[in-house]
Each structure stands twice: as structure tokens, then as C-alpha cells.
């Protein structure tokens with residue numbers, strides 16, 4: 001993109017729905033499609049110019065400014081929306097572009113309520129659009145492992161029990177259950193060189209649970225893990241290249257240059273977003289919100305436009321239908 005994207009810029013650039021398709025083609029394909037989304041064949045796609053130059057008739061008899069391409073190999077038609085998170089959408093591409101930019105550009109995210117009001121959508125549509133965008137923000141399936149120095153820390157969404165006041169503990173649980181909670185635990189792993197963060201919901205903070213989650217994202221033998229003094233990490237420290245701890249209970253925040261600040265900064269941003277924007281995030285949808293926060297946080301050093309181009313590269317091959325999302 002040679003032009004920085006902003007809400008006014010998109011509004012200016014996108015006068016018609018055909019303009020919106022063109023901009024999305026530019027974001028996703030850098031111009032023209034190189035491979036067919038239906039058969040995967042490359043180099044044989046051509047644009048179908050509408051007979052009247054502007055719009056084409058649809059099956060239902062209305063006209064549409066959808067830009068249609070054809071694959072010379074499988075002879076099937078497709079558009080920039082085929083096989084993506086937008087598949088089957090009835091919302092204009094223009095609205096999609098604006099909402100995607102809002103999701104990419106606002107530090108604390110945007111709420112479905114806000115989008116509903118601003119773009120005159122139904123609550124259900126706005127909610128579903130945001131979840132489709134979050135689907136694209138998810139980590140790519142072939143993303144490599146983190147290595148080097150990785151900070152690991154956990155937090156309870158809704159407050160860490162060890163930070164609760166005595167009154168809150170008394171009110172929340174019977175005495176023998178102190179320190180236990182049904183609030184979701186989130187583990188964050190921050191690569192201190194690249195700034196990339198990967199977070200996920202874990203069922204508990206026992207050693208084997210943490211080890212499994214870390215093994216999935218971190219090249220253990222090539223990584224020095226930095227954590228607080230939590231005992232659970234000690235169970236598998238032998239498998240790591242190194243393990244450094246910072247003793248928070250002794251008010252130690254930096255020890256010999258080691259610190260878990262990177263994870264704490266991420267968590268404070270995450271909590272600000274949850275409290276300020278999304279208010280309540282259900283346990284069921286928390287992983288998708290984490291994907292959103294991870295994506296924005298990991299790319300915080302690049303511009304909104306660069307972030308949007310990066311996200312556009314992930315629109316394909318990810319579909320999200322309403323049923324699996326709400327059907328459970």
C-alpha cells in the first residue's frame with residue numbers, strides 16, 4: 001500500500017462498491033490474483049469485465065458491482081471474497097474495510113455495540129463480523145516456535161487469587177479453597193527479541209499443564225525462560241536452555257537484567273481492553289479475543305496500514321460460519 005489507510009482515507013478512496021473490491025484486491029493480492037482459490041492453479045486467472053462496464057446482473061435479478069475473476073484452468077468464477085472470512089457475507093465490502101481498520105487501529109479494540117451503532121448494523125451482524133476478523137487474527141497454523149529469551153507468566157481474568165483481599169477471598173470461596181478459582185487462567189509467552197506474544201487459556205497452573213503449553217510454542221532446548229518464582233516452572237527447567245526467575249514476593253522486579261515486565265505489560269493492556277471495551281468476555285469466546293490482542297500487541301511497532309496489509313494476508317483459508325460459533 002503506497003497510501004496510508006485511515007477512516008477518512010478509505011472513505012475518500014472507496015466511492016463505490018467496485019472501489020471497495022479493488023482496494024481489498026490490492027490488500028490481499030497486491031493487485032491481481034496469482035492463484036485460483038477453487039483449484040489452486042496459478043497464473044491463469046483473468047478479470048471478467050462487466051458488459052456495461054460497471055455492474056453485472058446477479059442470480060436474483062439485482063445488479064452488483066462485485067469484481068469477478070475467472071480461472072482459465074477450472075473455468076470457475078471467483079472474487080476476492082471467495083474462500084475467505086468474508087465468504088457469503090451480505091455486508092458491503094466498504095463496511096468490512098472500515099470495520100477491519102477500526103480493529104487494526106484501536107489499541108483497545110472495538111466493541112460490537114460501537115460497530116452496531118456506527119455502521120447501522122444489527123447487533124448480531126456486528127458481533128459476528130468482529131468474530132470473523134478475530135478468526136483472521138489467529139496465529140497462522142505454520143507459525144514457527146519462539147526461541148531465545150521468552151518470558152512466561154500467568155494471569156487470572158478477573159484477578160489473581162493471590163492478589164485478592166482477604167474480604168474478597170472470604171466472600172468468594174470456602175476457606176479450604178483459597179487460591180483456587182473458576183476464573184480462566186491465561187498463560188502469555190513473550191519473545192523478548194521480536195516482541196511477539198502468544199497467549200492462551202490453560203486449565204490450571206500445574207507443572208505438566210504449563211510444560212505442554214510451552215512445548216507447543218517454544219523451542220525448549222534453545223530458550224531461556226524468564227518467570228516469576230512460581231514453583232510449577234521448576235518441574236521442567238532441565239529441559240530448557242536456561243531458567244531465570246524474578247522473586248516478586250520479595251518486591252524484586254529486575255534481577256541481573258532479567259525481568260517479566262514484557263508479560264506484565266501485555267496483561268495490563270489485555271485487561272484494559274477487556275474492562276474498557278469488551279466489558280465481559282465469556283470463557284467460551286476468550287481464546288478468540290486473545291488472538292485479537294496477541295495480533296495487535298505483537299504488531300504494535302508497525303503502522304496501522306502495515307498491520308491491515310498483514311491481516312489481509314490471512315483472510316484466505318479461514319471461514320467461520322455462525323453455527324459452530326453459536327451452536328454449542
Ligand SMILES: [Zn+2]
Pocket residue numbers: 036037038039040041071072073074075076
Ligand atoms: Zn481454478
